[in-house]
Amino acid sequence: MPQILRNKNRNYIKMMKRITSQMLVKSVVIFPALFVLINSFFTSQTLAQPVPAEDENIPFLVTFGSAGLKSWGDDDYCQIFFLSVPLTQKTPIYIRVYDPDCGGQFDEMYGAEDTKTKFSIYGGVGAYTDKDAQKTEPVGNFKSGTLLDSKTFGVDPKYDNGWYTFGPFNPSDGEKMQEYGTYYFKIIAQGIQGDDGNLYTYYFSTSASENKRIEGSNAFTFEYTFRMPDKPGSVCHLYPYIREDVVSIQQHNFDWDADGQMRIVSYEKKGELAALSNENDWKSSKHEIKKTEQKSSLDFQFVKGKADAKPRNNICFYMTNQFGEFLPFNAIPIGGVPKYKYDGLINQMQQNERFNSVKPSSK
Numbered sequence: 001m002p003q004i005l006r007n008k009n010r011n012y013i014k015m016m017k018r019i020t021s022q023m024l025v026k027s028v029v030i031f032p033a034l035f036v037l038i039n040s041f042f043t044s045q046t047l048a049q050p051v052p053a054e055d056e057n058i059p060f061l062v063t064f065g066s067a068g069l070k071s072w073g074d075d076d077y078c079q080i081f082f083l084s085v086p087l088t089q090k091t092p093i094y095i096r097v098y099d100p101d102c103g104g105q106f107d108e109m110y111g112a113e114d115t116k117t118k119f120s121i122y123g124g125v126g127a128y129t130d131k132d133a134q135k136t137e138p139v140g141n142f143k144s145g146t147l148l149d150s151k152t153f154g155v156d157p158k159y160d161n162g163w164y165t166f167g168p169f170n171p172s173d174g175e176k177m178q179e180y181g182t183y184y185f186k187i188i189a190q191g192i193q194g195d196d197g198n199l200y201t202y203y204f205s206t207s208a209s210e211n212k213r214i215e216g217s218n219a220f221t222f223e224y225t226f227r228m229p230d231k232p233g234s235v236c237h238l239y240p241y242i243r244e245d246v247v248s249i250q251q252h253n254f255d256w257d258a259d260g261q262m263r264i265v266s267y268e269k270k271g272e273l274a275a276l277s278n279e280n281d282w283k284s285s286k287h288e289i290k291k292t293e294q295k296s297s298l299d300f301q302f303v304k305g306k307a308d309a310k311p312r313n314n315i316c317f318y319m320t321n322q323f324g325e326f327l328p329f330n331a332i333p334i335g336g337v338p339k340y341k342y343d344g345l346i347n348q349m350q351q352n353e354r355f356n357s358v359k360p361s362s363k
């Protein structure tokens, strides 16, 4: 190597050593900065959002009136969602509900149109951090935090196949979660009377009159109660996040009506089958988690039957880990939609094969 390059090389190595030692000394300062950087990178990649999200392919959330039969698919007449909004969001946000009424289009009616559904928005201290808010049953102090607004809907042509908008809310009205760089809001839908099924969806927006995504936000729940699409063979997805200390999970499903299959796709699982409930019962199955599945999301798939597809199928679903803790289902899967390890590889091999087959001969 010429002398001038050798000197350059030595200077470069010296410089790198100096930077590394400075980094070690300053790691206490650098680590939080790095966390903020990673967090802001992550939040800049996510936009909220419709709930259910596009990737989930779930047409409607469903909450029955408190006199509904459990065999119609809702075990507790209550659905709780959380919305995370980044601390950097300064302009107001809106919580929009599509078809909040129970009657007219979409809803599942039995006899008289007698169902009332109450939607309530909570923020402030405890909205999320109260342990009762993070359970799958509406018991104890699950309405924790500060009630910001609520409205009860019955049959209402004004909001049938239309939107009702809660807000504006200042992002700082949510519960501040400094360690995640977010504010949390809680949205509770509760069937307070009647026996009909209210079908609805949410959109968390920066506009009162339009659906405009909130940059960097996400939504999640610990228990999903939803309507499957009627089309035979449809696939719906939920994306539970697996922490690095999770070694097994247990899935719990209610009132699946033996409609098709449920399967798990992840880096290690190509479609591991899960136990299925039938009519008005819970079924669960335990699944091992490998190191390579930690710190990422699972793709839990609900596959509608083909020949035996059940119309108007509502189901409840939640997951626990080996500690018995409930796993959050994020509308936007953390770490992206998981893929089985060989799927990418097989695609790449097929592409290489195509590429090689059209390469001109070297003669």
Ligand SMILES: [Ca+2]
Binding pocket: 099, 101, 102, 103, 104, 105, 106, 107, 159, 160, 161
């Ligand atoms: Ca309706």
Ligand SMILES: [Ca+2]
Binding pocket: 109, 110, 111, 112, 113, 114, 115, 194, 195, 196
């Ligand atoms: Ca009714």
Ligand SMILES: [Ca+2]
Binding pocket: 098, 099, 100, 101, 102, 103, 106, 107, 198, 199, 200
């Ligand atoms: Ca409705």
Ligand SMILES: [Ca+2]
Binding pocket: 071, 072, 073, 254, 255, 256, 257, 312, 313, 314, 315
């Ligand atoms: Ca059902």
